[in-house]
Amino acid sequence: MPKTEIQNRNPDHLQAAKSAILVIGGAEDKVYGKEILSSFFQFSGGNEAVIGIIPSASREPSLIGERYYRIFADMGAQKIKVLDIRDRDQASAQEHLDFIEGCTGIFLTGGDQLRLCALLADTPVIKRILARVRAKEIALAGTSAGAAVMGYQMIAGGSSGECPNRDLVDLDFGLGIIPGVLVDQHFYNRNRLARLLSAISAFPQLLGIGIDEDTCAMFSDDDRITVLGKGTLTILDAQAITHTNYPQVTASEPIKIHNLKLHLLSHGDVYDWQKRQLVN
Amino acid sequence: MPKTEIQNRNPDHLQAAKSAILVIGGAEDKVYGKEILSSFFQFSGGNEAVIGIIPSASREPSLIGERYYRIFADMGAQKIKVLDIRDRDQASAQEHLDFIEGCTGIFLTGGDQLRLCALLADTPVIKRILARVRAKEIALAGTSAGAAVMGYQMIAGGSSGECPNRDLVDLDFGLGIIPGVLVDQHFYNRNRLARLLSAISAFPQLLGIGIDEDTCAMFSDDDRITVLGKGTLTILDAQAITHTNYPQVTASEPIKIHNLKLHLLSHGDVYDWQKRQLVN
Numbered sequence: 001m002p003k004t005e006i007q008n009r010n011p012d013h014l015q016a017a018k019s020a021i022l023v024i025g026g027a028e029d030k031v032y033g034k035e036i037l038s039s040f041f042q043f044s045g046g047n048e049a050v051i052g053i054i055p056s057a058s059r060e061p062s063l064i065g066e067r068y069y070r071i072f073a074d075m076g077a078q079k080i081k082v083l084d085i086r087d088r089d090q091a092s093a094q095e096h097l098d099f100i101e102g103c104t105g106i107f108l109t110g111g112d113q114l115r116l117c118a119l120l121a122d123t124p125v126i127k128r129i130l131a132r133v134r135a136k137e138i139a140l141a142g143t144s145a146g147a148a149v150m151g152y153q154m155i156a157g158g159s160s161g162e163c164p165n166r167d168l169v170d171l172d173f174g175l176g177i178i179p180g181v182l183v184d185q186h187f188y189n190r191n192r193l194a195r196l197l198s199a200i201s202a203f204p205q206l207l208g209i210g211i212d213e214d215t216c217a218m219f220s221d222d223d224r225i226t227v228l229g230k231g232t233l234t235i236l237d238a239q240a241i242t243h244t245n246y247p248q249v250t251a252s253e254p255i256k257i258h259n260l261k262l263h264l265l266s267h268g269d270v271y272d273w274q275k276r277q278l279v280n
Numbered sequence: 281m282p283k284t285e286i287q288n289r290n291p292d293h294l295q296a297a298k299s300a301i302l303v304i305g306g307a308e309d310k311v312y313g314k315e316i317l318s319s320f321f322q323f324s325g326g327n328e329a330v331i332g333i334i335p336s337a338s339r340e341p342s343l344i345g346e347r348y349y350r351i352f353a354d355m356g357a358q359k360i361k362v363l364d365i366r367d368r369d370q371a372s373a374q375e376h377l378d379f380i381e382g383c384t385g386i387f388l389t390g391g392d393q394l395r396l397c398a399l400l401a402d403t404p405v406i407k408r409i410l411a412r413v414r415a416k417e418i419a420l421a422g423t424s425a426g427a428a429v430m431g432y433q434m435i436a437g438g439s440s441g442e443c444p445n446r447d448l449v450d451l452d453f454g455l456g457i458i459p460g461v462l463v464d465q466h467f468y469n470r471n472r473l474a475r476l477l478s479a480i481s482a483f484p485q486l487l488g489i490g491i492d493e494d495t496c497a498m499f500s501d502d503d504r505i506t507v508l509g510k511g512t513l514t515i516l517d518a519q520a521i522t523h524t525n526y527p528q529v530t531a532s533e534p535i536k537i538h539n540l541k542l543h544l545l546s547h548g549d550v551y552d553w554q555k556r557q558l559v560n
Contacts, residue, residue, distance in 0.1 A: 163468040163492050163512035164544055188443040191471035197544065212443050212534075232443035232534040242558070254492075254512040254546035258558050262542045264444055264477065266534035278522070278538050 019043065019136040021178060021219040025185040025211030025231065026110055026144030030071055036216040036229050041075045043139035044105025049077040052096075052103045056085045056119045057111025057145040064109045072107075083125070091123030100128050105139040108146030114156050116145055117175060126175060133177065136221050140177065147185045147211060152176040153203050155184050158195040164255040166246075169195040171202065178219060181273070182206040187234060189213045200236045201246040201255045207273055208236030215266075223274040227265045237261040237276055299323065299416040301458060301499040305465040305491030305511065306390055306424030310351055316496040316509050321355045323419035324385025329357040332376075332383045336365045336399045337391025337425040344389045352387075363405070371403030380408050385419040388426030394436050396425055397455060406455060413457065416501050420457065427465045427491060432456040433483050435464050438475040444535040446526075449475040451482060458499060460553070462486040467514060469493045480516045481526040481535045487553055488516030495546075503554040507545045517541040517556055 020043045028036045044051055053068045055061035065082035072080050081099050085091050100106070106129050108116065120126040132138045148154055154174030162168050174183075182203055184196045187210035200208040211217055212231025219225055227233045238244075243258040263278065265271060270279040300323045308316045324331055333348045335341035345362035352360050361379050365371050380386070386409050388396065400406040412418045428434055434454030442448050454463075462483055464476045467490035480488040491497055492511025499505055507513045518524075523538040543558065545551060550559040 160471055161469055163546075188474050189441055191440055191474075193473050194468050194471075230534075254510075255544060256546055256549065257542070257544040260542045260544075262537070262540045264535060264537040264540075266443075266536055269536065 019133070019221050020139055021133065021150070022139070022141035023147045023150055023178070023183060023209070023211060023217045023219065024141060024143035025147060025187055025213050025215045027186070027189075027213035028143055028216070028229065029214050030067070034071070036214070037071055038075065039216070039218065039228055040105060040107065040139060040141040041072060041077065044077070047076045047078060049105055050079040050103045051077050051105045051107060052099055053080065053082045053107045053109065054085065054120075055082060055109045055111070057113060057116035058109055059111065061086065064111070068107055068109060085119055085125065088119060088123060091120055091125040096125050097128055100125065100132065103138060105141070108140075108142035108149070110144030110146055113145040113148035113154060113174070114172065116149055117154070117173065121173070121175060130175075130177060144185050147183055149174040150178045150183045151181045151206065152179055153182050153199075153206060155182070155195065155199055158192070158198070160191040160194060162194065164194045164197040164201065165253060166198065166249065166251045166255070169198045171199060180207060182208050184208075184210045187212045188232060193234065196234070196236060197257065198255055200238050201244050201257055204238035204241055204244065207276070208238070210234035210236070219273070223272055224279060225271045225273050227267055227269045229267065231266065233265040233269070235263040235265065235271060237263070239276060299413075299501050300419055301413065301430070302419070302421035303427045303430055303458070303463060303489070303491060303497045303499065304421060304423035305427060305467055305493050305495045307466070307469075307493035308423055308496070308509065309494050310347070314351070316494070317351055318355065319496070319498065319508055320385060320387065320419060320421040321352060321357065324357070327356045327358060329385055330359040330383045331357050331385045331387060332379055333360065333362045333387045333389065334365065334400075335362060335389045335391070337393060337396035338389055339391065341366065344391070348387055348389060365399055365405065368399060368403060371400055371405040376405050377408055380405065380412065383418060385421070388420075388422035388429070390424030390426060393425040393428035393434060393454070394452065396429055397434070397453065401453070401455060410455075410457060424465050427463055429454040430458045430463045431461045431486065432459055433462050433486060435462070435475065435479055438472070438478075440471040440474060442474065444474045444477040444481065445533060446478060446529065446531045446535070449478045451479060460487060462488050464488075464490045467492045468512060473514065476514070476516060477537065478535055480518050481524050481537055484518035484521055484524065487556070488518070490514035490516070499553070503552055504559060505551045505553050507547055507549045509547065511546065513545040513549070515543040515545065515551060517543070519556060
């Protein structure tokens with residue numbers, strides 16, 4: 001959809017927030033309205049945007065890097081660079097650090113979240129990106145695997161078709177970009193509610209966030225999450241649960257959780273994730 | 281498992297309740313411990329049980345009727361009869377009504393819940409069964425399609441792999457055996473949480489109950505649900521939701537629900553479904 005239309009649909013949040021982290025559930029629209037990618041482009045400065053694309057989650061980094069390069073070029077970004085980091089040495093390269101210093105937005109593509117973490121965790125490149133994101137100097141977006149790495153705790157894999165149980169989900173360490181959240185993506189598309197329930201029982205203090213394809217949880221600098229895109233944002237709030245059998249439960253036994261709060265949010269909904277309540 | 285072992289595991293609820301409705305998520309154990317079927321057998325009077333099997337949901341009623349006949353015969357029931365109702369005329373047959381008058385338990389097999397309702401709804405046979413169940417004179421069990429028909433509102437079909445939306449679930453009228461509930465079965469096995477969320481948004485006053493395979497929600501005469509079997513009983517309590525976009529939401533748009541309560545229960549958990557709270 002044209003930029004003006006997006007602004008008409010979401011005038012408040014797009015203008016109020018100065019910086020944002022866009023956590024995208026994968027398969028975001030790249031052809032038609034491109035609502036989510038356009039929002040990232042706007043947060044990165046629009047025609048003045050200097051965007052770095054990190055395709056390291058993918059096994060075809062050239063191909064996927066090029067695809068996003070084209071999209072942001074077509075939108076009119078001032079400068080774009082694919083930071084094609086394929087080993088940990090490259091995640092210290094001065095040329096990348098120099099680019100990050102001058103950029104206004106960083107985009108993490110999809111692929112394999114374990115690969116992305118293996119290449120980036122604790123490297124100068126990700127440390128500098130994190131520092132600039134936390135200083136609210138740049139926008140950040142991650143889609144699919146790039147969304148999965150947002151928390152300190154990460155869902156690395158798992159399956160479906162079973163009741164919530166410890167074997168249903170593989171947990172690992174993420175990049176810790178947004179502390180306090182546990183993200184899953186391709187959410188209803190791949191029937192992942194049972195695995196997020198399993199994961200959140202292990203970390204009930206974290207906010208569970210399940211993001212559908214072509215859907216975005218936009219974290220802005222006022223502690224708010226605004227939903228963009230076509231699908232559902234599912235929030236699991238385990239802060240007030242009265243009982244769980246985790247961690248005593250054995251690997252394949254059903255996990256018990258009593259009194260979990262669940263929200264189904266979609267386009268335009270706003271949630272305060274520090275106060276843990278709906279804003280509108 | 282042997283009868284004595286079941287009694288050791290669940291002494292309280294099996295002895296305290298005088299009658300029960302066993303709502304089974306399908307694919308219950310028919311070979312090894314048979315915990316769920318044994319519980320139904322005990323509630324029907326054990327060695328004095330007179331059990332009627334209604335296989336009408338199935339397109340192979342002889343086969344499935346025979347299978348349950350064998351199981352209850354092996355357990356030692358005093359008398360068993362397959363009420364092989366294949367058209368609505370047979371659902372008024374005096375021989376069936378006479379049997380129901382003297383029976384202690386009725387078992388509804390799996391198959392197609394629409395077929396079962398088409399054959400039984402508002403017939404003398406189901407009316408007499410309901411009257412005797414409500415008078416707490418007999419035990420009742422239904423598995424799979426036989427579980428789906430328990431509420432006044434019934435999930436007749438649906439799919440998965442999409443966010444909760446109106447198109448994801450087909451709703452119809454059930455047999456109204458347990459007013460106030462909306463049942464889904466083969467629950468996590470077939471990834472049905474999104475469709476139950478969709479259904480409960482249409483009827484937020486009902487208690488949503490998702491039952492896994494080889495798992496049973498046992499409704500006893502003290503307003504309690506006790507969980508038997510190996511899987512999870514998922515309870516969706518929408519009584520205190522603060523917002524939903526149903527029914528304004530169009531057929532394929534994401535359904536919004538704010539502040540839904542969710543419980544994951546399993547073996548031994550007890551829930552008071554009138555007070556809507558966990559008992560232990």
